[in-house]
Amino acid sequence: MFVDSTAGLIPPIISDTDRQLSWRLSIVISYLAPPTPLVLFLSSHLHLTMKTMKALVTTGDARFVLADVPIPVPRSGEILINVAVIAQNPVDWKYLVIKSAAAGKIIGWDFSGTVSQLGPHCQNRRLNDRVAGFVPGGAFAEYLVIPEDLVIVLPETVSFEDAARLGTACITACQCLYQELGIPIPLDEHGLLVDEPILIWSGASSTGQYAIQLARLSGMRVVATAAPENHEFLKFLGADEVFDHSDSWTARKIVSATAGTLCMAVDCWSQGMSPNQVSSSLDPRGGRIATVLPYASRTPFIETTCVAANSIFGQDTSFPLTTTGHTSHVSNGIAYCKLISHLLTLTKLKFPPAKQYPRGLLSVLEGMEYMRQGKVHAEKIIYRISDTPLSKIAKYMYGL
Ligand SMILES: NC(=O)c1ccc[n+]([C@@H]2O[C@H](COP(=O)([O-])OP(=O)(O)OC[C@H]3O[C@@H](n4cnc5c(N)ncnc54)[C@H](OP(=O)(O)O)[C@@H]3O)[C@@H](O)[C@H]2O)c1
Numbered sequence: 280m281f282v283d284s285t286a287g288l289i290p291p292i293i294s295d296t297d298r299q300l301s302w303r304l305s306i307v308i309s310y311l312a313p314p315t316p317l318v319l320f321l322s323s324h325l326h327l328t329m330k331t332m333k334a335l336v337t338t339g340d341a342r343f344v345l346a347d348v349p350i351p352v353p354r355s356g357e358i359l360i361n362v363a364v365i366a367q368n369p370v371d372w373k374y375l376v377i378k379s380a381a382a383g384k385i386i387g388w389d390f391s392g393t394v395s396q397l398g399p400h401c402q403n404r405r406l407n408d409r410v411a412g413f414v415p416g417g418a419f420a421e422y423l424v425i426p427e428d429l430v431i432v433l434p435e436t437v438s439f440e441d442a443a444r445l446g447t448a449c450i451t452a453c454q455c456l457y458q459e460l461g462i463p464i465p466l467d468e469h470g471l472l473v474d475e476p477i478l479i480w481s482g483a484s485s486t487g488q489y490a491i492q493l494a495r496l497s498g499m500r501v502v503a504t505a506a507p508e509n510h511e512f513l514k515f516l517g518a519d520e521v522f523d524h525s526d527s528w529t530a531r532k533i534v535s536a537t538a539g540t541l542c543m544a545v546d547c548w549s550q551g552m553s554p555n556q557v558s559s560s561l562d563p564r565g566g567r568i569a570t571v572l573p574y575a576s577r578t579p580f581i582e583t584t585c586v587a588a589n590s591i592f593g594q595d596t597s598f599p600l601t602t603t604g605h606t607s608h609v610s611n612g613i614a615y616c617k618l619i620s621h622l623l624t625l626t627k628l629k630f631p632p633a634k635q636y637p638r639g640l641l642s643v644l645e646g647m648e649y650m651r652q653g654k655v656h657a658e659k660i661i662y663r664i665s666d667t668p669l670s671k672i673a674k675y676m677y678g679l
Contacts, residue, residue, distance in 0.1 A: 336382075392423075412429060450615050476540065478533060479502070495517030506656065558581045567584070587602045633661050634646075
């Protein structure tokens with residue numbers, strides 16, 4: 280469903296002041312000044328010096344366009360990534376529909392790609408390093424910038440298609456397990472919690488799949504929930520027991536299976552019946568739930584804390600959650616990126632099965648609709664940037 284929108288395209292909003300000035304000067308010179316030879320020279324020169332890229336950009340009315348926008352410039356401590364593969368998260372469509380995103384923002388969080396430029400004072404990354412991760416908006420583009428330490432460095436054995444599926448989900452799983460529940464970091468043999476139970480509710484979600492694997496690597500006994508068709512898959516990932524998340528008896532079955540000793544849970548669904556079901560699965564004497572959407576348990580002595588993946592960037596956030604920037608969340612984010620890199624070199628992580636769409640950025644609308652309709656089951660939607668048929672297209676507008 281593509282609509283030619285050449286006429287209605289909004290000018291991009293960019294963060295870098297100098298390039299913004301250059302962009303605006305160029306537009307002003309092109310469209311307002313009489314076309315004298317000098318004006319034509321200045322206009323074309325400014326356009327040529329400002330390199331552009333293709334990106335999916337919000338229009339301010341729950342839609343996005345494929346547009347030419349300036350390539351971002353890495354600031355101190357940041358790196359420029361040439362994006363290879365992007366992956367989709369629920370936050371991507373929520374940003375458009377629930378947040379009612381303002382116009383001119385590049386959408387998308389998860390990516391993998393190659394370091395193509397180092398900003399000033401970068402010390403830890405090198406040109407051509409293969410990396411993955413997420414940015415809180417800005418990934419569905421040919422290039423993005425990110426702090427050099429907030430990327431997962433990839434071993435050669437990991438493809439960009441696999442690595443794009445790590446970002447938000449894997450780092451969120453780390454935040455839930457280590458930051459909020461305080462379980463030991465995997466591979467730290469002195470701190471393993473052998474056989475202590477943990478519940479991963481909605482274990483087939485991308486976040487849940489990583490939470491199961493990481494909790495297992497910490498030596499925990501993993502109890503998970505999912506639709507029955509995913510039970511064998513979650514056991515393959517490391518779950519010891521799996522129950523049906525839609526069965527109203529599941530909480531009672533979990534209490535029975537854990538002899539009422541379960542004190543920790545990650546609720547990767549955090550809506551509908553899950554707040555009640557997860558709370559009821561825990562030891563009534565007290566327990567703790569790390570959630571992905573905010574809620575307070577109605578059960579006495581059960582505490583909940585909601586993680587915010589984008590808190591690793593250390594700034595106050597207003598979407599998807601309102602949070603206050605915290606330096607410890609930045610250092611945790613850096614540590615989780617290093618941990619994930621290390622686990623990849625040891626081939627200790629399995630990626631959610633991929634559902635790859637064929638036309639790169641031009642397939643994103645289709646993928647968004649598929650996800651918004653609740654059709655994602657134990658899979659991660661990915662798009663290869665190089666699959667975008669750019670040669671045939673000028674500009675298209677999408678609508679959700
Ligand atoms: N706070 C944060 O920073 C943060 C970070 C990441 C994600 N999130 C949020 O966490 C949620 C999960 O994200 P994700 O990317 O991991 O999800 P996802 O991979 O898109 O989740 C898909 C899974 O959801 C499960 N599901 C569907 N209906 C369910 C229900 N009624 N009860 C339990 N599970 C159900 C399905 O499991 P079955 O196939 O087994 O039915 C499906 O496999 C989203 O709401 C997302 O916005 C928040």
